[in-house]
Amino acid sequence: MISRQIKHKFFTPWIFVLTILALNGLVFLAIRFIYGLGAVTNLDNYTPWGLWIGVDVAAGVALAAGGFTSAALVHIMHREYYKAIVRPALFTAMLGYTFVALAVVVDIGRFYYVWHPIVMWNGNSALFEVGICIIVYMIVLYIEFIPIVTERFINKINFHGLLTFLNKPVNGLLKYLDKKLSLTMFIFIIAGVVLSTLHQSSLGTLMVIAGQKMHPLWQTPILPLLFLLSAIAVGFPMIICESLIASRSFNLKPEIKTLSKLGFMIAPIIGIYLAFKIGDMFIRETFRYVLLFDSAAWMFIAEMVLMFVPFILFLSKKIVNSMSGIFIASVFVISGVLLNRINNFIVAYNPFFNPVKYFPSFGEISITLGFVALLVIVYRAFVMIFPIIPQENNNSNQNIAESGNTKSKKWI
Amino acid sequence: MIFCILAISILFSQRVTHNYSGAGEEQVGRDIKIKPLKNHLNTSLKCKTCHISEYPTLKDPGLMSCPRHSMYGEFPSSEEGPEVVVIDEMSENYTGVVFYHRLHSEMSEMGVGCTDCHHFNTSGPVINCRECHSNVRYRENVSVPDLKAAFHRQCISCHKQWSHENGCSSQCHLYNTPENQKNLTKDLTGKKHPKRTEPTKIIYEINCEYGNKVTFYHDEHVNLFRIECVQCHSSDRCVKCHDKKIKLSDNSKTAKIEKSFEEHHKPCFNCHKENACQKCHAGKEMARFNHGKSTGWILKSYHNRLSCMKCHKNQMPVKRLDRNCNTCHKDFVYGKFDHNKTGLFLSDSHKNIECINCHDKNDFTKNPECKMCHNDKFHPAHLPGKKRY
Amino acid sequence: MKDINRRDFLKTAAIGVSMSVFGTKFLKASDESPSGYRIGILVDTDVCVGCRHCEWACKVAHNIPTASLESYSDNSLFKEYRRLDAASLTVVNEFENEKNPSLPVYVKKQCMHCEKPACVSACIVGALSKLEDGSVVWDTKKCIGCRYCMVACQFQIPTFDYDKPIDPQIRKCDLCYDRRKTEKLPACVSICPTEALLFGERDEILRVAKNRIKRKPDVYINHIYGEQEIGGTTWMYIASKSFDNLKMPPLGNSPAPGTSESIQHGIFAYFVPPVTLYAILGTIMWLTKRRSNENKENRIEFEQEKKGVDT
Incomplete structure (x- = not known):
């Protein structure tokens, strides 16, 4: 199994649909930057955060957790068996965090000051920690991605025309980077895992300061722990889901065996998460809010069901070994975590004075969907340019054989 | 005659105006010149009403900074006080005020009296508001309101419903030139509060288990029992009478004050025993007070012509006397x-x-x-x- | 419902505090003890006449366009409950007075300037800061417009210019920072005709408030809103009816940023936990790598594993 660039037709009807979605998002994006946040969003002085923070940022970061969970599994635990999943996971994380950063730029009122947290520090702020960690982690992810770039382009730089003179120095630079990085990569890998642990949990701390404005079902001081656990829990399902979709889309043979093995690790993690979540509910006696059966309670129940069903599914050997079974179970986890983030940031946020309960506007949804569509398009383009998706050896392209995964010095 | 009053009033107002236009000097902790009340040891006042210190001396009387309504004072009658006072120094956004003092003092006599506004005065001349109330808002001692607040709080104790257009600037802050001020003063001179008619008898129709009618003979309480107005009307405001004239932004509400049980009965309980409900509450209108019926001692000839106080002394509530002639x-x-x-x-x-x-x-x-x-x-x-x- | 919420939150805070045992003595905003001169402002709702001159003065002082002072006597505005927005840093609302319907209760609303402000703790770039005198001010040069302060504020005070694409501002009362530089009182305090807004040192103001309640127990309820609420506030209120009925949020006495800062400092105590995690992960990496190398030397096992991978 070697990661190679995909040879496949780029345009399909789905890409067309996604392009329309992306363009639709772009229109609203333009309105947002010309007329301000008020023109596009349903946000007001009582609900300052909405869909973009809840889904684009919080859920986005959670769903990109595959990057650090796979890195921890393969590089820190040295389970080389799963090496094939590292590249897609790393790339998804990189892309995911890039879009998270873009979403932040769109959401903050003074987007041109987005760099301020780098120089203006407030150690008391959970948001500052999230921000700085995401920035640093993004840089780490880009560094981790460099070997893929060097693998693709070393000795293959071919600028045309006036830029021809650049060929040699750029190639030299790539070679230099490749050499140095292979020696130092472990620093970045560990850093990536540490940074992820920190900001995944701090995303939970974000809403703790809202105090009574948060519904008691969700407001708990162990929110950071819950966020971290759920992020770890959603990491592998995300990889599984993505891999199966990619295989289908590119007509590749799905690596069901590797994925199933990965799948067996998910149930215990979800189990721990659910134990903490339910335990917290009983310690703080918040179950009585569930028994009210109002809209918040139903959202909570839905969230719990979406996590509990895959917990059962992943325990079953039969389901984990079947392609559709593991796919469905993974989708459950993903939607469970997504709903958890939506609940935490939107549903649970219910301040003392709130005349209009927030619901995202068409513009907000459009921009979010636009980002997702764009992300898929970019993903598809990148896997066709760079050696990311692992494929069977038998129709191998000898160009990249030398950089196969059997050589243990290669990290990524 | 009118000219004479006008001249005096203008003179008076000029004097007061001059007093108020002092610079914004610091007044915290300034000594207030107070003379002790004459023979105040013999009054029924409690020492603690005015003195904080255990052993007050003439040099160091240890007076409380502001005892407000429990204060005892000697005041001239409304006729003796100034007719018009001009207050024009505190204004930042308003023009000055021509305050018709006589009218207000007449009104105050229906209730609490001068102490309603001049709440700190022992004896001698009436103390200027500025003596205690600093005309600088940014000050150290904030336990006493500043001068601007002190003035306005006096106004709003009755005129709380005034607003900028409807009241403040149409009734008080009117003049902007000395000429204007003169005219205003002239307009106000000689105005009197219309003589209030005292009720003789009020029948309250209420929902009460002891009887839904309470007959109250106001004239008896005033003339026979010699109860002073303040004793019952101390907490009454102008709105008690003027409620029908005051209108809110939506006219549905009137200024009728909803009183609690305690507030309602407080004046009665001053004299009447709290548990004798049936004495006042009955199913029908009650007869006037009759000494023979109520006490069993029919007043005849000589006694009938005496005032209650002649026998019962100045005690309220009246005490039952024994029937020995001695x-x-x-x-x-x-x-x-x-x-x-x-x-x-x-x-x-x-x-x-x-x-x-x-x-x-x-x-x-x-x-x-x-x-x-x-x-x-x-x-x-x-x-x-x-x-x- | 709200009451239950509060109890929950207290419990939550208690767990948070116990978590902070693992934290360190790192300086927290919520730990700073008030020292020296602290401003206090008492809103005596019994004295307030609802003239709304404070609203006018506030706008003038902050260069916000406003109609003439005369237009502020329009009482019809009181029919609906108003909140702060980007163009009004303070508003006065009317509430029913059960004792005397013709004399309503007026309550001014503005930033409370908490002793332990959640917004200052929350702000990602430290654009909000608490000054020595107790006021909480906002720095336009730092703010990135993330609106986390609005999420954090328990009184829902900071507002945002949602309709401005460039230079939208977080707006809230700054206790007239510019005026106070020249030894002037905040505009609202200065203009108030009845000194319903009493400005002074916080302890002194508290003493006055307690005195007023003591002197008129039939008028005021025995509660100074802001004395204890979320660790105390600069603005404090006394009123004739329960503050729940005056739309003041019922808040506990523990500081709003307390729990969150405890967690934050627990995670980041002198960077010890992250560095420890880094070291642990590094050790695991090294140990497992050695094991996998040993495995590699064991040819048979290696072959087997390779076989497993390929098939």
């Missing part, structure tokens, strides 16, 4: 007694008879009896002399 008539003792004082001039034949012959067992509360000497004569058909008054 209680009041100290000179009704054996040897000194002159029967003529009772109004019955004894005939010569009765003059020298012992008291006990007619008044059985020397009990003078009972009717005298004639049977000791006469079998055919009875009191009061046959009298042992002539009744003179």
